[in-house]
Amino acid sequence: MGKAEGRRLPLLGALSKGRGAGDVWFLAGVVSLAALGVLFVYSASFYSAEVQYGDKFYFLKKQLLGFILGLAAMLLLSRLDFSRWKRPGLPALLIALVLLAAVLIPGVGQTHYGATRWIGVGPVSVQPSELTKFAFVLFAAGYFAKDPSRPRSFKGILPVLGAGIAVCALILLEPNLSVTMVTAALLFGMLFLAGTPLKTLALLLLPVLLALPVLILMEPYRLRRFTAFLDPWSSPQDEGYQLIQSLYALANGNLFGVGLFNSRQKFRFLPFAESDFILAVIAEETGFFGVLCLFALIGFVVFRGFRIAARANTYFEFLLVSGVMFAFAVQAALNALVVSGCVPPTGLPLPLISAGNTSLIVTMAGMGAVWGVSRRGRPS
């Protein structure tokens, strides 16, 4: 926090001209991914958009708006020097928690597909669980950075643990098991990256592993989905349907795909083709080769992100960057596992790619924060 800089009002100062280009490769990777997302959202949705909304550009327009807003958010956050902004994490976390709780208030929350995950403000609907991940990273990083000895004691990690559990519990109530899982993974990831002793982590992990089967058994639909995932053809019309359609898309793609815009499965066979299952459409249109290239790009972004973390000036920046990148990588991996039928289908977008503006803008904002750190970090 002691970097010598001219004394400016933090916000205005951040918006003034930059301090170097930072990791341009990282920036290019992120923007490319988001742009690819726009392209594939269009490809995956033009038919269903035409049928449902009478406008084949319906989802494309929304995604383009999200992309532009995301770019703005990215630029904005890249210029905010969080190190200089006193404890931004706590208010962010509190806002996130309030929004998460608001989802559960009847009349405020919007229910789609049997889960209440959105808050509607006029024509705009926001998915608070997407905001929460970033808020949590911000909070945990800020909290640990205040006193770097905190991760070493159980008492020290308690507030982070409590915040994480509260967030998980609220998301679980929506219900949204997959985002809960990502958040839980993020909680442990943050603790691990912060340097919490392995013994403590192991003690914490044990009850979570025990709780998982209970959570699955609690809601009957989860168990059905779980068994359907083991043999989707046992219930091809119900629980197994989504997975079967996703596997058909993958199979149809083969090595080099059927070509851009040529997916057969997007003709309403594959549910959520433009959002949670966009990877299946990409796999169908560009083949395994395309999937490999996409994840090479995602892997590259993740690697550059962790590189930025390693070169961060402060402990806070290290935690912030690695936390954002960890959440991104874990979510991308979990989405790929769902689409390829390795874990039961859950509602989880592929970050930066899937349709869904909250997710896109928040993810890009987070990436903006990471890029901002690279601009202030050690020269390479």
Place this chain on the structure above:
Amino acid sequence: MRKANVSLTVLRKRLFAVILAITFLFCLFLARFAYVQLVWERELTARAVGQWTRELPVVPERGNIYDTNGELLAGNATAYTLYARANAVENAEETAKTLASLLPLDYDTLVEKLNDHTRSEIVLLRKTAKETAAAVEGTGLKGVYYARDNLRIYPYGALASQVLGFVSSDGAGLTGIEKGYDSFLAGTKGEILYETDLVGAEIGEGAYYIPAEDGLSLTLTLDVRIQSLAEEVMARALEEHQAKAARCIVLDPNDFSILAMVNLPSYDLNDIPRGDTAQLNLLSRNAAVSDVYEPGSTFKIVTAAANIEEYLRGNAAFSPERVFSSSRTRNVEGSVIRCWSDHKNGKHANLTLQAALNNSCNPCFVDIVLALGRETFYDYLEKFNFGKATGIDFAGEAVGMLLPEATLKNSDLARIGFGQSIAVTPLQLACAAAAAVNGGYYYAPRLVESISSESGAVYAAFSKRLLGRTVSEETSRILNEMLEGVVTNGSGSKAYVEGLRVAGKTGTAQKYENGKIAAGKYVSSFVGYFPADAPRYLALVIVDEPQGSYYGSTVAAPCAGELFGGIARLENIGEGSI
């Protein structure tokens, strides 16, 4: 970097561990993608293809059925079926309005059908004319399709209806030849495949056409001219005697091809009484093949043939000159068997075999079978194919009822000698008679001559097939002389036709109901053929339960006479041709 109390090494290690874990995770699902997309791909795609297309059937044209002279017995009128696919219809109300003006369907029904999203395809109208289908196509309406369909037509209506059989509303053979040869007649369905989305709305313009393969045509051994003639004759008999049923089989004794097969009452194949199932089952039954009856005296042909053959071989049998006892009764192991005639006033006195046949005297044939013995006589029953199927190419053939040889009582053997205590199908009797008079050859009877494509390529041709010998040529010759005598001098005189050498044998059997003789219920029959020296046409005529006169000689024989006269005129045989 200010990292008080935090070891830089620990953080680096932790970061490295996280990178490793994520790399592992990435490799894990990428391997899974490779497996699904490159290995499992073939099986999954095969499953997926089915859901990407919707099919409209292309109905093959069902094969025709012809008589032996190439006369059409069953054919098709081309019709069209109109389908709608609700999910592909653009505006149900507009479409319904247009269609209502073209089709005999009202607007409300159409709207309802066009809005039925529960099914993929909905039939709007079956069996409609080509002009209607073309008019609908001309409107260019989306979501409405037509496919060719077949409407089975039978140019001769009720003619040979039980033999030909009929098809279901979707063209599958249900009875008769239509059913038995369905696999040849049906052909193979084709398809028009449309690429559609999940709910069946068409995407793109492409449709794949898989052509149908038309069915093969059959040529029967039936001769429409003879069949028509036989139906006319039997219809008159049915009417005249107010009988329950009238049946007739005409076959060629030289190869056992069936020239006519009549079962009356009948029904029009173009107007099938589908509403009344019991009635339809009864009317559509080919009783000549599927039902049994007690043949009575016509069976004496077989007994006589066996006797002559055994006599010629020098075995225990009666010579043609031998005179039978004139007594009316025979006592067989305590069972008294009487002749139908009272033997008074010199009737049935001092009969030879020829006279026994002429007068149809039962006791004489009792003497014959008892002389031949059970074993020998059963050998002949075996040779004449009683108690087993003749092997005709028609489904549902009955085998008849033959008392088992091992436990047979002599009193039963004696009755079988004159056609009682045995049940046969009309076909079995006609074939046995033919095999006795044609030189002693038993062929497999058949209805189908050949199977060929409409373009004329012959798929299969069936020629005569010898199943076995019955008696010698000499026996057959002697029998022919005797049976000609029955028509010229005996009970078969009403079958006589001027200028033709007709031979035959009458039969009158009492019907049994629930194991007892049914009073007043008879089966009158006559089996005859011409020319007697070289049989070309053999007919079995059966009148079931005639009212009033019931003797085979007075009810059935005249039918045979009419029939033979008619055939002779058709074929220019006899008087007219000379």
